[in-house]
Amino acid sequence: MSRLDRRFAALKAAGRTGLIPFVTAGDPSPEHAVTLMHALVDAGADVIELGVPFSDPMADGPVIQHASERAIAKGVGLAAVLGWVAAFRERDEDTPVVLMGYLNPVEIHGYQRFASEAIAAGVDGVLLVDCPLEEAAVLAPLRAAGLQQILLAAPTTAPARMAELCKAAEGFLYYVSFAGITGAGRLSTQDIAARVADIRAHAKAPVAVGFGVKDAQSAKAIAGFADAVVIGSALVERLDGATTAQDISERVEHFLGPIRKALDTPSSSS
Amino acid sequence: MPTIQDYQSWPDAHGRFGDFGGQYVAETLMAPLAELTEAYLRLREDPDFLAELDRDLTHYVGRPSPIYHAEHLSRHVGGARILLKREDLNHTGAHKINNTIGQALVAKRMGKPRIIAETGAGQHGVASATVAARFGLKCVVYMGAVDIERQKINVYRMKLLGAEVVPVTSGSKTLKDALNEAMRDWVTNVADTFYIIGTVAGPHPYPMMVRDFNAIVGREARSQMLAQYGRLPDVLTACVGGGSNAIGLFHAFLNDSDVRIVGAEAAGEGIATGHHAASLAAGRPGVLHGNRTYVLCDDNGQITETHSVSAGLDYPGVGPEHAFLKDAGRAQYVGVTDDEALEAFHLLARTEGILAALESSHAVAQAMKIARELPKDGIVLCNLSGRGDKDVHTIAAREGVQV
Numbered sequence: 076m077s078r079l080d081r082r083f084a085a086l087k088a089a090g091r092t093g094l095i096p097f098v099t100a101g102d103p104s105p106e107h108a109v110t111l112m113h114a115l116v117d118a119g120a121d122v123i124e125l126g127v128p129f130s131d132p133m134a135d136g137p138v139i140q141h142a143s144e145r146a147i148a149k150g151v152g153l154a155a156v157l158g159w160v161a162a163f164r165e166r167d168e169d170t171p172v173v174l175m176g177y178l179n180p181v182e183i184h185g186y187q188r189f190a191s192e193a194i195a196a197g198v199d200g201v202l203l204v205d206c207p208l209e210e211a212a213v214l215a216p217l218r219a220a221g222l223q224q225i226l227l228a229a230p231t232t233a234p235a236r237m238a239e240l241c242k243a244a245e246g247f248l249y250y251v252s253f254a255g256i257t258g259a260g261r262l263s264t265q266d267i268a269a270r271v272a273d274i275r276a277h278a279k280a281p282v283a284v285g286f287g288v289k290d291a292q293s294a295k296a297i298a299g300f301a302d303a304v305v306i307g308s309a310l311v312e313r314l315d316g317a318t319t320a321q322d323i324s325e326r327v328e329h330f331l332g333p334i335r336k337a338l339d340t341p342s343s344s345s
Numbered sequence: 346m347p348t349i350q351d352y353q354s355w356p357d358a359h360g361r362f363g364d365f366g367g368q369y370v371a372e373t374l375m376a377p378l379a380e381l382t383e384a385y386l387r388l389r390e391d392p393d394f395l396a397e398l399d400r401d402l403t404h405y406v407g408r409p410s411p412i413y414h415a416e417h418l419s420r421h422v423g424g425a426r427i428l429l430k431r432e433d434l435n436h437t438g439a440h441k442i443n444n445t446i447g448q449a450l451v452a453k454r455m456g457k458p459r460i461i462a463e464t465g466a467g468q469h470g471v472a473s474a475t476v477a478a479r480f481g482l483k484c485v486v487y488m489g490a491v492d493i494e495r496q497k498i499n500v501y502r503m504k505l506l507g508a509e510v511v512p513v514t515s516g517s518k519t520l521k522d523a524l525n526e527a528m529r530d531w532v533t534n535v536a537d538t539f540y541i542i543g544t545v546a547g548p549h550p551y552p553m554m555v556r557d558f559n560a561i562v563g564r565e566a567r568s569q570m571l572a573q574y575g576r577l578p579d580v581l582t583a584c585v586g587g588g589s590n591a592i593g594l595f596h597a598f599l600n601d602s603d604v605r606i607v608g609a610e611a612a613g614e615g616i617a618t619g620h621h622a623a624s625l626a627a628g629r630p631g632v633l634h635g636n637r638t639y640v641l642c643d644d645n646g647q648i649t650e651t652h653s654v655s656a657g658l659d660y661p662g663v664g665p666e667h668a669f670l671k672d673a674g675r676a677q678y679v680g681v682t683d684d685e686a687l688e689a690f691h692l693l694a695r696t697e698g699i700l701a702a703l704e705s706s707h708a709v710a711q712a713m714k715i716a717r718e719l720p721k722d723g724i725v726l727c728n729l730s731g732r733g734d735k736d737v738h739t740i741a742a743r744e745g746v747q748v
Contacts, residue, residue, distance in 0.1 A: 134371035152645030180646030
């Protein structure tokens with residue numbers, strides 16, 4: 076059983092909703108990248124999504140694009156990100172780490188080379204935003220090495236295609252809660268609830284919901300019907316400008332703490 | 346299934362040209378792309394649609410455009426005859442309108458009242474704003490802040506045509522960033538919005554659709570050659586940024602194996618300096634803007650900033666069909682520097698009375714190089730993809746002239 080599968084099984088057994096924070100690797104500070112990962116776990120993260128900076132993040136909003144630009148300006152690349160995961164694993168054997176990013180850095184690094192280095196570092200899954208199921212043949216070496224491919228599903232995904240995604244899902248299926256870029260603010264909870272219920276009934280893997288979640292209240296609204304909640308832009312925005320390890324850890328705790336608490340408080344309606 | 350021998354049969358059903366092309370996009374775009382692919386595949390066979398397109402190409406764009414024997418330029422060069430396919434004579438002054446007319450008609454048939462576009466030199470933006478006005482569509486154009494500065498006249502033209510021009514300040518503030526931003530708009534507003542991509546890049550079906558709409562250039566040129574010269578040219582050349590005018594000229598000739606095909610990329614200050622935009626001549630296969638193609642990037646896979654005197658060639662990727670033609674050995678792609686393009690610009694202006702766009706001047710420079718190596722009865726057909734009025738300020742500034 077993979078680290079992701081174990082983690083989701085444990086969440087299910089405990090009746091808890093998973094918390095999956097996203098941070099851009101190397102932002103706000105490459106020196107404290109590993110500290111940040113541990114801080115996320117300390118604040119209640121069940122899975123870490125670590126963004127691999129890319130110069131042209133077509134599916135991301137300005138917050139994550141700017142975080143990527145800042146990290147790239149400091150020289151952050153795939154090799155550094157893998158190094159941080161390996162360093163993180165020295166103290167944390169249990170928290171699954173998913174690398175989220177775009178295909179070109181992996182393609183240029185080499186699929187085979189990336190697969191073996193990522194496994195060696197302790198990476199559990201990859202979410203390559205611009206690699207839909209149709210193009211996933213290029214990722215065969217990653218799957219062969221044991222990296223789970225996290226797939227996206229969207230409100231615009233047609234029913235037949237959704238069935239395909241549910242069948243192919245591994246690790247978790249990431250449902251983007253509105254048809255748009257990351258970090259924009261449109262969220263109709265009822266719409267999402269209905270779609271996610273349907274997906275959960277059919278998907279081989281747990282369903283995480285993200286895009287547009289920004290505080291305890293919006294996270295809580297989703298917790299009632301998803302296996303996990305993903306929080307990205309709002310956290311990245313909150314971390315911008317932090318320079319010391321202490322500042323980073325405090326901001327993480329201050330932001331994620333209430334969300335974790337809200338997710339763990341039984342709601343009156345569910 | 347397409348075969349490598351039949352170059353005109355690509356892409357395959359997945360939008361792939363051999364190893365290149367495809368749909369490397371986020372899940373949110375898969376449904377809009379499927380909707381567009383389905384609509385376009387239906388329309389390209391629809392006689393009503395094709396007749397409407399043909400009417401506008403004739404009466405609005407002013408097609409066919411002539412092929413013109415540049416005798417004085419040819420004599421000056423002292424080699425083969427140089428013929429120019431005069432796409433600069435189209436309405437709005439470039440080949441870009443062939444595509445925007447086509448896509449605006451698709452948008453209209455799909456019931457989308459709002460069109461968006463990205464633009465580099467501003468030519469595609471102007472062509473999009475033009476057809477939006479023509480068909481009563483709302484138009485938003487994304488343009489890099491650096492390009493807005495370089496192409497003020499075109500920005501004003503777009504505004505005169507009723508379009509909204511949105512400056513893009515992320516990344517390198519040029520064409521690739523405008524494309525990112527337009528893609529985001531599309532993802533967010535797909536219900537009522539049609540995205541008119543201006544070149545043969547992006548995810549399937551764009552490389553195919555944009556090529557189809559520009560392929561009229563080569564079809565016309567091929568029959569004009571046969572009618573006026575009784576034979577095909579020895580060599581074709583065109584400038585390649587994203588590559589829409591080039592594929593437009595090349596496509597009809599791809600299976601004419603005796604016709605040599607040469608694409609001229611922007612070598613900027615020279616490929617060795619690193620300040621260039623020659624993705625095919627100096628890049629490597631990668632994934633950018635929805636397709637696998639040749640890209641300019643560093644060893645971390647980060648797309649690198651490009652340089653060219655011409656904004657329209659200043660792009661770190663290239664259409665996937667060109668990547669395919671390069672690897673198949675059917676076409677050759679070479680670099681032309683800023684200085685060579687400017688020299689060709691001046692020479693064409695003085696010998697033929699034609700102000701070529703800086704983009705097209707790269708093709709003219711390449712045509713001159715090829716003509717020099719061929720006998721006098723040889724023919725080089727060069728796509729003069731646009732007129733240079735938009736560039737006079739850039740050229741004056743570069744040469745220290747106060748206008």
